[in-house]
Amino acid sequence: MNTQPAPLTPEELALRGIRIPPQPQVLLELERVMASDDYDARSIARIIERDAGIAAMLFKVARNPMFAGNAAPSTLDKAIIRLGFRPTLNIARAVALSTTLGQDTQRAYTMFWAHSRELAMLAAQIAEERVSVCNIFPEQAYLAGIFLKCGVPVLMQRFPDYCSELLREDRMDFPSLREEDRRFNVDHCTIGYLVARHWRLPDFIAEAILHHGEVPRDEFGATRSLVAILHLASHVRHSLAGSHNASWPRYGHEVLAELCLHPDEFPEYLADLKENALTAAA
Template sequence: MNVSPAPLPADTSSSAASGIRIPPQPQVLIDLVELLGSDDYDARRTAAVIGQDAGLSAMIFKAVRSPAFGGSRAPDSLDQAIVRIGFRQTLNIARAVALSTAIDAGRRRAYELFWTRSRELAQLAALIAEERVSVCNIFPDQAYMAGVFFECGVPVLMQRFPDYCEALLLDDRLDMPSLRDEDLRFNVDHSSIGYLVARHWGLPDFIAQAILHHEDVPRGELGAVRSLVAILHLASHARLHALHIHDYNWERTGDEVLGELGLHPDDLDGYLADLGERFLPLEL
């Protein structure tokens, strides 16, 4: 499992200069990444690290009771839960919990909605990657992790600029602001900040690059970055479709997304229906 941290990009200092705080990784996550990056880990040792954080432990137990991981029967111990989920997905959940905790704003509803949406997007991205892995070579755990971090620059900027995007987060029918508008108003955009967070938290470079280039399917990028961006766009479209919300971006991106993932437009409705049957909207 390759989880070694990547070096920070040079423009980290510019974000600090503008008062934007890149959230640090908590020690429990650093310890977990170090353990899983070694050749000497098992469920018991992993549980010992996770057990340092009660909130993270609770989320692991909550995840293992979902239909995706075997149903409602609760495991007897944290190490049994980790075995059922798997080490990679355990790390994904740990990153998701740690990130939402690190970017904390007193449980404001806009933040709660944002993290719920991120986890739903991650769930759908993993389902798409599982089904399309032979086409794009993106694995479900990679797609899940990208889904969690996909728009993470948004709550970071909300901390710096309290009115940033909050109204949009409270209404799924509205689009996120354009990167150009963000640059003009705040002299920064959420994709660049999300990229910095992803690099700072040691995500693989192709995931960080996908976050940076996610507004459109990047034509100049081949391979994993382009495929992952396409998966994230389709996951977002599938989520809105399942919630009966119009996707204003699909007309702009849909053809390239389907082409990259090897899907025919005539098959899209059936594909979305199949995803919708497996999609589990989360409760706040």
């Protein structure tokens, strides 16, 4: 049953001193040009190249075989052609977020974005393998994985003591929604949803961020499939780290059903995911 309260508005958050990060100018320009239908790969590349950090990371992600196939592109415009224009925008959004939030030397931010990238790559891997079942594409799952808990660094910036628990090496999760509501009167799901809407992410991705603490009802369609992918990606991370995933006993059976995975086949499937993740990280 969905019990998620209605998200706060940006105005209500502002009254609490919580700031939704603005989109970088590069993204705004990309969205403007792509809305005009008057562009090509070279013109898109010229816009992205204005931000060296986004360009470098986008190119690195695009060279991953999961996104670009077996032929690694040699130039940014070739990478854009290989990926497609809409996936390029989605990956640029994902890359830009981590360069916009938490640009300082605090170890908690470094750990947070490292964990987010790991989750995003696992989600993309699962989406690629299950695309015929759930129709979620790798770059969409990657985008959702990066943005999934982006409310956390927003709250870290607003509340200096928020990240104290994040500094523990063995922590795989973040404070519970109940704990956040008790201590800060707001939670990272709500913040993440508002960031996703403000950055113009597809509606089903924004909804997945809002509802990622559960598995939403069947009528949520693509949102439900994406949440299932994210739950499984998180479970793989826990398994790789040898840590307990407290949410899996509650939601695991729904995740497997949504992704059309039989429980008897799941141990072998999980082992394959872990092996592929370790190979990609090597």
